Structures are given as C-alpha cells and as structure tokens.
Amino acid sequence: MRLFFILSLLLLTSFAFGQKNCNVFLYQGDTLQYEACKTARQSGRYYQFSREYQMTHDRALEIYPNYADSYTSKSTAYLKSGDFITWKQLMNKAVSLSPEEHLGYRGWCRYQFFRDYEGAIADIERLDELIDYDIGHSVNSDYHLNIAKAICYKALGQSEKAIQIIETQMRQSDHFVGEYDYFHLGILYLEKGDYQKSIKLLDQQNDHNELADAHYYQAKAYQELGQVELAKQKVAQAKTLYSAGRKAFDGYTHIDDEIDLRDIEEYESALP
Amino acid sequence: MHFLTKRPNPLHFLYLLLGISLATCTRPQQTIESTENTYLRWVGDIEFDAAMDNPDFELCTDDSQIKQYFNDSQGLEYEGEKYTLERTIRDQYDTQKAKKESGWLRIRFVVNCKGKTDRFRVIGADENYEARDFHKSITDQLLNIAKSLDGWLPKTIDGQQIDYYQYLVFKIEDGQLTEILP
Numbered sequence: 400m401r402l403f404f405i406l407s408l409l410l411l412t413s414f415a416f417g418q419k420n421c422n423v424f425l426y427q428g429d430t431l432q433y434e435a436c437k438t439a440r441q442s443g444r445y446y447q448f449s450r451e452y453q454m455t456h457d458r459a460l461e462i463y464p465n466y467a468d469s470y471t472s473k474s475t476a477y478l479k480s481g482d483f484i485t486w487k488q489l490m491n492k493a494v495s496l497s498p499e500e501h502l503g504y505r506g507w508c509r510y511q512f513f514r515d516y517e518g519a520i521a522d523i524e525r526l527d528e529l530i531d532y533d534i535g536h537s538v539n540s541d542y543h544l545n546i547a548k549a550i551c552y553k554a555l556g557q558s559e560k561a562i563q564i565i566e567t568q569m570r571q572s573d574h575f576v577g578e579y580d581y582f583h584l585g586i587l588y589l590e591k592g593d594y595q596k597s598i599k600l601l602d603q604q605n606d607h608n609e610l611a612d613a614h615y616y617q618a619k620a621y622q623e624l625g626q627v628e629l630a631k632q633k634v635a636q637a638k639t640l641y642s643a644g645r646k647a648f649d650g651y652t653h654i655d656d657e658i659d660l661r662d663i664e665e666y667e668s669a670l671p
Numbered sequence: 672m673h674f675l676t677k678r679p680n681p682l683h684f685l686y687l688l689l690g691i692s693l694a695t696c697t698r699p700q701q702t703i704e705s706t707e708n709t710y711l712r713w714v715g716d717i718e719f720d721a722a723m724d725n726p727d728f729e730l731c732t733d734d735s736q737i738k739q740y741f742n743d744s745q746g747l748e749y750e751g752e753k754y755t756l757e758r759t760i761r762d763q764y765d766t767q768k769a770k771k772e773s774g775w776l777r778i779r780f781v782v783n784c785k786g787k788t789d790r791f792r793v794i795g796a797d798e799n800y801e802a803r804d805f806h807k808s809i810t811d812q813l814l815n816i817a818k819s820l821d822g823w824l825p826k827t828i829d830g831q832q833i834d835y836y837q838y839l840v841f842k843i844e845d846g847q848l849t850e851i852l853p
Contacts, residue, residue: 446713448713448714448715448739449712449713450710450711450712450713453709453710453714454709454710476713476714476715477714477715479739479741480714480715480739480779480836480838481715481777481779481838481839481840481852481853482714482715482777482794483775483777483794483796483800483840484794484796484800484801484802487796487800488800512840512852512853513775513840513842513850513852514842514849514850514852515842648746649746650741650744650745650746651741651746651853652746652852652853653747653753653852653853659751659752659753659754659755660752660754661751661752661754661755662754
C-alpha cells in the first residue's frame with residue numbers, strides 16, 4: 400500500500416510535465432531504466448515526427464534496450480502517418496516488454512486507425528485477463544476500453560454483446576462517462592428497433608455532450624414511431640448544430656456512427 | 672464479467688501520462704547536430720523521385736515545410752467531406768476486377784496549397800501487419816482512384832497556406848473495400 404501511495408504521488412506530480420516521472424525507477428533502484436527514462440524525456444523538446452525525436456528515443460534504447468515506453472513513443476509518428484507495418488513492429492516490441500502498460504494503447508490504435516476489430520478485441524481482452532484493476536481508457540480519453548471493445552463487437556455483427564458490454568461498463572460506480580457512450584448505445588437500440596429507448600439514450604447524450612449526430616439519429620427514431628413532425632424538428636436541430644460545429648469529431652480518423660452534412664440533407668429531403 | 676469487480680488502475684496513471692505525451696503535437700524546434708542519417712526530416716516524408724513523380728507539381732512552400740493533414744486540428748478535409756470522398760472511391764472501385772486478397776493498403780501523398788496532389792507512395796500489409804504486395808488489380812485500381820481525387824481542400828495554419836501529407840488506408844477483405852480511413 401505504501402509503495403502504491405508513493406508511486407501514485409510520483410506519478411501525479413509528473414502530470415504537469417506530461418511524461419513519466421523517472422524517479423519511479425530511481426525509487427525502485429533501477430538506475431539504467433532511470434537514465435533511459437531521463438534521456439527519453441528530452442524528446443519532449445521535439446515534434447514527434449522529427450528525426451530528433453526518433454534519435455532521442457534511440458539513445459534511450461541504447462542505455463536500456465528494454466525501455467518499452469520508447470518503442471511506443473517511436474511508434475506514434477508511424478501510426479499517424481498510416482505506416483501500419485513499422486507501427487506494429489514497434490508496438491509489438493513494447494507489448495512484449497510490458498504488456499500491462501502497452502496492450503491498451505495498441506488495442507485502441509488497432510481500432511481507431513485501422514479498424515482492426517478482431518485485433519483490438521484480442522488486445523483489450525488480453526489486458527483484462529492480465530490485470531486485476533480497471534483496464535482504463537483510450538489514449539484520447541474519449542472511450543473506456545470496454546466501450547471501444549463493444550464497438551468492435553458491433554462491427555463484427557455482435558450487437559447484443561456490444562449492448563451488454565456497454566451497459567455493464569456504464570453501471571460501474573467508478574465509470575467516467577465518455578464523450579460518446581450514450582451516443583453509441585442509443586444507436587445500437589435504434590438499430591435493434593427499440594426506438595423509445597434509443598431516443599432516451601440520445602437525450603442523455605445531448606445532456607452530456609450535445610451532438611448534431613445524436614439529433615440526426617433521434618429524427619430517425621421518431622420517424623420509425625410515425626412522429627414525422629418531431630423527426631423534422633430533430634433534423635433541423637441537427638443541421639443547426641452541425642453548422643455550429645457541434646458534431647462528433649476526431650482530428651485523426653472518423654468516429655464510428657458520425658455523420659456528415661450530406662447525410663442530414665439526404666435524410667431531410669427524403670422525409671415526407 | 673471480469674471487469675465488474677475491478678478497482679482503480681494504478682498503472683492507468685502511467686498510461687495516461689504516456690497518452691498525454693503521445694497525443695500532443697508540438698511544432699518542430701531547434702535541430703540537434705548528429706551524424707545519424709537513418710531518418711528523414713519527419714517520419715513519412717516523401718522525397719521527389721523523377722522516375723515516378725510529376726516534375727510540374729509545385730509546392731507552395733518547400734519540402735522542409737510540408738505538414739501533416741492533422742496539424743491544423745481540422746482532420747481530413749475534402750469537398751463534401753468524408754461522405755463524398757468515400758462514395759467517390761467506392762463508385763470507382765470495381766470489386767469484380769480485384770483479386771481476392773486481404774490486408775491493408777496505404778497510399779500516401781502530398782496535397783499542395785491549391786489542393787493539387789502528387790508524390791503518391793504505396794505500402795501494403797497482410798492481416799498480421801506483415802509487409803506484402805497486393806495484386807495490381809487492387810493496387811493499380813486504388814492508386815488510379817487516389818490520383819483522380821480532386822476535392823482535397825487547401826489548408827492553412829496561422830493564416831499561412833500550407834502543403835500537407837495526406838494518406839488513405841484501405842482495409843481489404845477478399846478484394847472488397849471494407850474500410851476507408853482516416
């Protein structure tokens with residue numbers, strides 16, 4: 400318990416720097432890893448795509464070849480440039496050295512950047528088996544990894560399982576509601592044909608994080624219930640919010656279930 | 672479920688710290704002296720190749736200034752948004768002509784400040800992320816489609832026009848396009 404407290408304190412103090420506190424290793428008596436960590440921290444001066452950033456982590460790995468964080472750090476530019484081959488090689492190394500710390504990140508990225516649903520599920524479930532504490536969130540913090548896993552199951556045609564996973568996760572007392580939790584769940588119920596429940600969940604989404612996308616799907620639910628006027632109102636709201644930039648958005652890739660303006664306009668023109 | 676009884680994750684602190692660091696995109700700063708030439712300026716840089724690139728394609732800045740498509744925080748920008756981009760690609764891609772192969776194929780290229788494109792480069796991987804070449808019935812089709820796309824929006828950063836790298840990743844299953852990213 401004392402060790403946990405001290406480690407937590409060391410880690411919390413490093414939030415301001417946005418990087419791991421190397422004193423964790425010093426406290427553990429691991430001087431090589433401490434030196435590697437200190438060297439790796441210098442990469443913060445450089446853009447993560449840059450030669451200098453990569454070389455700084457190479458120097459850290461020369462000091463301590465098993466410094467897993469540097470493999471993950473090096474991998475990120477490859478990920479963001481779409482180089483799935485180099486990215487995966489680097490992440491495999493990080494995961495082999497420290498699966499508890501890096502499986503969640505690899506799993507999330509397999510989903511977010513490559514829609515590798517089976518691979519993402521495998522990583523997240525393996526992490527779940529390895530540890531006895533919460534598996535955590537996506538690197539952008541928008542999703543608990545169980546929610547991400549559920550979306551992967553939905554993509555593989557297992558919508559009932561996706562609903563069950565999301566609802567179980569959201570019932571956890573310590574669940575921190577993500578940016579799109581109610582949104583995805585509401586759409587799952589819409590597709591299942593439970594329109595009232597879908598509308599209610601999308602209302603909760605809009606209370607938490609109002610999205611043009613959520614209003615758009617509510618319009619569809621109202622139309623299914625024969626309430627065309629309400630559907631039209633919802634479409635109008637979706638359009639207004641869309642114009643104001645209140646929509647599902649990720650700077651790197653698209654978000655599952657997100658809509659574009661053309662989706663709204665096509666749907667609007669098809670309404671009776 | 673296994674996660675029902677779980678307590679807060681101490682390693683999550685570590686994970687979040689790493690995540691904050693990884694998710695942060697800062698501008699390039701001063702370069703350091705080195706004899707290492709393993710890397711180009713930036714990961715994924717595409718140098719002009721007279722054998723395959725259009726000599727008339729002009730950058731509005733220069734090679735040392737080409738950004739990434741997400742550096743302006745606007746993400747992928749195409750006339751008519753992702754909806755139009757994806758529909759344009761799918762309308763042109765003929766699955767019947769494609770060999771039944773699977774994996775990922777990435778096409779990376781430069782978009783200049785006028786929305787024109789060139790310097791197309793292709794990589795492929797199988798379902799295990801191992802490098803592979805796809806049959807030309809897939810590669811040539813997608814490359815030709817990518818080269819024909821003319822809706823890329825010019826981008827600016829701090830009011831300055833930029834050239835930027837864009838990529839398209841195609842997830843392919845038995846020759847069918849199942850996902851188009853980013």
